[in-house]
């Protein structure tokens with residue numbers, strides 16, 4: 235693998251681990267030339283999937299596009315590169331599982347929003363504002379209202395009729411990576 239810093243193609247693997255239930259392998263590498271470290275991900279190549287965009291234009295499914303869109307939405311939020319990678323992998327798997335050769339770009343965008351909403355609501359709103367092309371504050375409020383309502387409902391379900399959640403408390407919609415969503419508003 236060519237070093238992203240000095241471009242020399244000579245590295246040694248210092249750590250390899252299986253991630254996303256074995257769907258991917260993450261390798262930590264050290265450049266033999268400049269000694270800097272970088273990370274690569276390895277995964278099984280699958281049958282080509284096309285994304286059908288607005289207006290019927292098709293392009294190859296590209297997880298990098300999803301990743302960069304997510305990275306922008308998650309900027310300065312308490313979400314790690316690995317969290318983003320896990321989201322991209324989840325979306326990629328679903329696309330390949332649920333569509334044979336073509337997937338509408340809209341379906342991907344909606345799914346990204348759904349997953350992001352369970353992870354970090356600020357990132358979610360950022361992504362939604364770009365994806366849904368919010369034109370004014372009213373669109374923004376329209377997008378937020380159902381989230382706030384469903385979070386209140388989820389909070390009630392999670393406490394199972396026992397202790398009540400403080401008014402205004404937010405509860406992440408998903409499990410796992412979602413746990414960090416409401417903490418550390420300063421980011422990193």
Ligand SMILES: [Zn+2]
Nearest residue numbers: 237240265268
């Ligand atoms: Zn190097």
